[in-house]
Amino acid sequence: MKMGEIRDKVRGKFAGKPAKEGTVKIGSKRSLKKVASDFWYGKPHEERRLGDLYIGDTGLYKHREWRGVVDTMYYFNMIWLYNYAHMVTDIMKYGGGPKGVINFAKGTWRYRWMGQTYLTVMHWFDRGLEGMRGPILRGSAWHYRGMVSETIRQFQEMFACDKKLHGGIESEQWKHNIAHNETVSGSIFYGFHDVLEDIPLEMIPYFVTCHVNNHTVLHYIDAAQSIGLPSDPCPMCQAEYGIFVLDDYPDFAPTMITSNEACDGSVATSVLQDWFLNRPLFAMPQPMRYDDPLVQKHCQKEIEECWKFIEKQYGVKFDWDMYCKYAEEQNKLTAFEHEKWDVAANTPYYPINGVAQALYRIYYSQDGNRPIWHEIDEYVRKIMNKTVRNQIVTLPKTRHRVIAWSCAPLYYSNWCTWAYNCWGLNCVINMDSLMFDQFLRTDTYEHALEDLSWYNEKAPMRAMAVGGHEHILSLWDYMEKFNCDMVVMYDQLQCKGMQGIHGVFEDEFRKRDIHAIWVPHALPDKRTVSRKEIRKIINDYMITVMREEPLDPTLLDFEDDSSW
């Protein structure tokens, strides 16, 4: 290879394209001033050309974005370095010291979902935080930090007792763990919280992986279909049992609490898990049409039956005081969420971007009360108070306030970051954030059970998506509450529940004269509708219907099929 070719190759990998000529004369006073200003403050939104930073379809950067001195150094010190360093300390902290590092290494070597996925986590930050500046960069990054820390806690807890990593030994802790389906909320276990450890089985091996590195999940989907299971049910359910088909689940608990999640597709998950796990399993179905008072009674009974199952299997008693303590802690998280919604709905000063809002909310409300969520909320509260006090507009190029409705594409949860950078679409709130909106009363046992039952019924994909048309059509109320003028309507192609109501929405959008963009996807499977196709759909709508110009034209059309 000639020197020139080597130089070009290196430039192609590491350097951005040279600035367009003809705008500012090089060496002139104005150009120096402009260069100094761009260096210090970062380029204005319209000049950033973020699409030029990507290397081919890999999603890697020739170089990470220069956001101005303050924000670049914040990103480097307080996001990149801070998170890499804290990942190491979290691995030690949650793994019980240096032996945690050994368990982590063993788990990384044993499980594809671990080794292939989670080490790429800083790119997850990059994708979600592209183009962000000031308080919204900081607030959103803290949300990511919370999710990373809790993810590490969960896999370290699993690895510490995993029979597959420890020669089949059933440790004392193994005997005190409860495995449960990822949509069975952590709040169900508050009455046992100090004596038993509840860990959702699929949340880390499946759900979080799709957001961080969407390559991994495809193996599990294919594995499910390889044993003859149909390919048209929800690919989330397919991935969840694919983990079992490939024997890629950690064996960290003697029992399993499972659920039908949100749809009948996942009934198969529960049945197959029962077969593969071969251990005591309690199936706690969540009702679909949950407004019926008789359904309430049934759901409460199911929760009590679940508690009895735990008492029988582990020989421990449900502790009412313990339940109250953690339910009240969780109420503090819900109260702060309401404060955040208030700022998001009524001001332009909200320091959390669309993807951080969506992922953090669904993660902690599903996971249940943990110290890390309180810690993160305190950081975010300070940032939010300051932003509101100083009236800092966090997304100043907002052209439309968007509400995203129905279930989101897991492999492209950061579409809203792209949509803001390219089109000024500010995704203020999304449906998943609005679920689990339930305080847990602790004044009487009856009230507690009633509220817990409601909480369980307001689980992801249930509260609105399959809870009945009166719930799914609450979109109009939320649009008004959050002052939104546009809807991004997710169209999960393999969700039989939501597909059934497609036409109703079409009619209502027309009748109400609402700008709505339908975004088809297949939840975790990027092969059905690629990210590029999703962008094209939004681009087409913005150009042909809205007649708008992109803020950053380099983001209109780029390849990222092979990216994480």
Added chain:
Amino acid sequence: MKNIILKLIGILGLIYAGLFVIFFFDLDGKFLYYVFEPFMVKHYDKMERKDNTATPYDMKEDVMK
């Protein structure tokens, strides 16, 4: 003593600058994408796995006993 402190500051400064270069040019991402992930994928692909589908349908038992 002063020399040692200056040396230490110099070394830490170099490490900090080196980390910034890794950060700015996304060298961590490039390493993980081009080297680490393909290596791990090969490892997982050839890993021997238990055939869970061979689990008999009727072997359900209470493992806590």
